[in-house]
Amino acid sequence: MGELIKCTDLAFSYEDVDVIKDLSFTVNDGDYLCIVGENGSGKSTLTKGLLGLKSPDKGKIIFSDELKKKEIGYLPQQTPAQKDFPASVFEVVLSGRLNSRGLRPFYSKKDKMIAHDNIRKLGIEELMKRSYRDLSGGQQQRVLLARALCAGKKLIFLDEPVTGLDPIVTEEMYRLIDDLNKKDKITVVMVSHDIQSAAKYATHILHLNFEKSFFGTTEDYIKSPLGQYFFGDNKVYSEV
Amino acid sequence: MINDIIEMFSNDFMIRALIGGVLVSLCASLLGVSLVLKRYSMIGDGLSHVGFGSLAIASALGSAAPLQIAIPVVIIAAFFLLRLSGNSKVKGDAAIALISTSALAIGIIAASVSGLNTDINSYLFGSIIAMDKTDVIFCSVLSVFILIIFVFFYNKIFAVTFDENFAKATGTKAGVYNMIIALLTALTIVVGMKMMGSMLISSLIIFPAVISMRICSRFKTVIITSAAVSVVCFLIGLIASYSYSAPTGASIVVVNMIVLLIASLIGRFVKKRK
Numbered sequence: 287m288g289e290l291i292k293c294t295d296l297a298f299s300y301e302d303v304d305v306i307k308d309l310s311f312t313v314n315d316g317d318y319l320c321i322v323g324e325n326g327s328g329k330s331t332l333t334k335g336l337l338g339l340k341s342p343d344k345g346k347i348i349f350s351d352e353l354k355k356k357e358i359g360y361l362p363q364q365t366p367a368q369k370d371f372p373a374s375v376f377e378v379v380l381s382g383r384l385n386s387r388g389l390r391p392f393y394s395k396k397d398k399m400i401a402h403d404n405i406r407k408l409g410i411e412e413l414m415k416r417s418y419r420d421l422s423g424g425q426q427q428r429v430l431l432a433r434a435l436c437a438g439k440k441l442i443f444l445d446e447p448v449t450g451l452d453p454i455v456t457e458e459m460y461r462l463i464d465d466l467n468k469k470d471k472i473t474v475v476m477v478s479h480d481i482q483s484a485a486k487y488a489t490h491i492l493h494l495n496f497e498k499s500f501f502g503t504t505e506d507y508i509k510s511p512l513g514q515y516f517f518g519d520n521k522v523y524s525e526v
Numbered sequence: 527m528i529n530d531i532i533e534m535f536s537n538d539f540m541i542r543a544l545i546g547g548v549l550v551s552l553c554a555s556l557l558g559v560s561l562v563l564k565r566y567s568m569i570g571d572g573l574s575h576v577g578f579g580s581l582a583i584a585s586a587l588g589s590a591a592p593l594q595i596a597i598p599v600v601i602i603a604a605f606f607l608l609r610l611s612g613n614s615k616v617k618g619d620a621a622i623a624l625i626s627t628s629a630l631a632i633g634i635i636a637a638s639v640s641g642l643n644t645d646i647n648s649y650l651f652g653s654i655i656a657m658d659k660t661d662v663i664f665c666s667v668l669s670v671f672i673l674i675i676f677v678f679f680y681n682k683i684f685a686v687t688f689d690e691n692f693a694k695a696t697g698t699k700a701g702v703y704n705m706i707i708a709l710l711t712a713l714t715i716v717v718g719m720k721m722m723g724s725m726l727i728s729s730l731i732i733f734p735a736v737i738s739m740r741i742c743s744r745f746k747t748v749i750i751t752s753a754a755v756s757v758v759c760f761l762i763g764l765i766a767s768y769s770y771s772a773p774t775g776a777s778i779v780v781v782n783m784i785v786l787l788i789a790s791l792i793g794r795f796v797k798k799r800k
């Protein structure tokens with residue numbers, strides 16, 4: 287159980303407006319970490335920081351040696367432009383292999399095989415030749431998840447993977463992610479609004495809150511003041 | 527009919543127009559797919575006006591090779607416009623409109639003050655006889671360069687076009703590839719401006735991409751169809767322009783327009799049947 291990511295005293299801000307301060311947490315091999323918090327609490331900001339798209343004002347993000355950038359997969363929030371993009375499912379999934387190509391211009395047989403494997407793993411073989419823009423929201427998310435797996439088999443970041451999906455498909459998506467974590471031993475870091483499901487599947491919770499963030503195991507979270515607010519019997523926030 | 531076409535291409539200037547035009551059409555259509563999907567189509571339009579401005583100033587100053595002078599100016603403008611579009615603070619489309627109309631105005635003043643009124647027309651609207659031998663060589667070399675770079679970076683351009691954040695997050699230098707796309711676009715525009723005219727060159731970028739997206743659903747087929755549509759429309763436009771002595775650039779745009787209408791109808795029909 288090695289440490290994959292270790293963050294100490296992180297702070298992020300946008301032009302003098304502090305969003306996150308004094309944040310410390312670690313992600314260990316095999317963890318399933320859910321990052322929760324209300325709108326504007328800085329979940330997307332932290333994700334950008336972890337992915338190296340935004341550098342912290344203070345503090346350090348240390349990646350373990352085995353987790354170089356090439357081992358990380360990412361499922362971003364979809365942009366509107368993507369929804370009608372003319373590309374086949376296979377083309378999209380295969381593009382996840384790009385980071386392992388370096389300067390070599392074309393994909394190898396092995397890249398194509400890995401893409402096929404991940405397509406099979408997520409049960410979207412029959413969609414392979416279809417156009418991405420003709421798929422339903424849930425199918426599109428699966429395709430993007432397959433692409434994320436092509437990019438990294440050690441750790442995947444998921445940014446609100448169930449937004450806009452109906453309850454059944456949402457549940458399927460959670461199961462799929464849980465399987466990846468348990469069966470394939472992929473470390474999962476997920477941003478989510480859905481605290482109930484987060485508590486159900488995640489091993490660790492990071493609840494962002496400007497005043498006092500919580501980081502710990504899911505069990506501890508449910509007992510903590512922040513957790514009690516959502517899971518306590520009286521559902522009243524109180525300083526315990 | 528066949529004989530007419532053979533006779534048409536016995537003219538040297540038609541051969542030059544043919545070679546230059548086919549190459550520029552290819553480059554523009556390939557890049558166009560990425561630009562349209564990234565919502566950057568207006569950058570092409572902005573750049574062509576900057577191209578006109580710098581061409582006009584260069585010729586007003588008596589430069590022997592205005593095209594070669596326009597290239598660095600347009601490349602700088604391309605990087606600048608890309609920055610503006612990436613910056614959410616400034617309204618990207620407004621900024622592009624400001625820059626392109628300013629460049630146009632300055633170009634027109636430069637040209638009329640120095641008495642280049644005949645050239646102005648050909649810079650603005652293009653001309654079939656505008657390409658001389660050095661232009662064709664220059665244009666061919668650049669086009670081949672653009673095509674090679676495009677094929678070499680094809681997979682990266684796809685990734686950056688489809689999902690810039692993902693590409694960045696997984697370690698692809700998206701900024702570099704955006705720059706490459708901007709650089710190639712700038713080159714294509716300068717190279718094609720003489721024949722198509724700066725007012726119409728951006729249509730070569732936008733029309734084939736939009737047409738092929740109507741009927742194709744895979745990125746690779748979109749790219750290939752776009753190239754094919756672009757070349758075919760260019761040929762029809764060129765021949766029509768010669769036969770009816772209509773302006774070349776405008777004829778090509780009209781052909782593209784008709785093809786777009788047909789493609790839209792086909793696209794709708796195919797969707798209905800599904």
Ligand SMILES: Nc1ncnc2c1ncn2[C@@H]1O[C@H](COP(=O)(O)OP(=O)(O)OP(=O)(O)O)[C@@H](O)[C@H]1O
Nearest residue numbers: 300301303305323324325326327328329330331332
């Ligand atoms: N590019 C930006 N420039 C300035 N401020 C920003 C920028 N992006 C985010 N912010 C601010 O930073 C804060 C945190 O934003 P962030 O997007 O990280 O929140 P979030 O937790 O992801 O919210 P949501 O649940 O709505 O996705 C917000 O107050 C937001 O207004």
Ligand SMILES: [Mg+2]
Nearest residue numbers: 326329330331
């Ligand atoms: Mg967010």
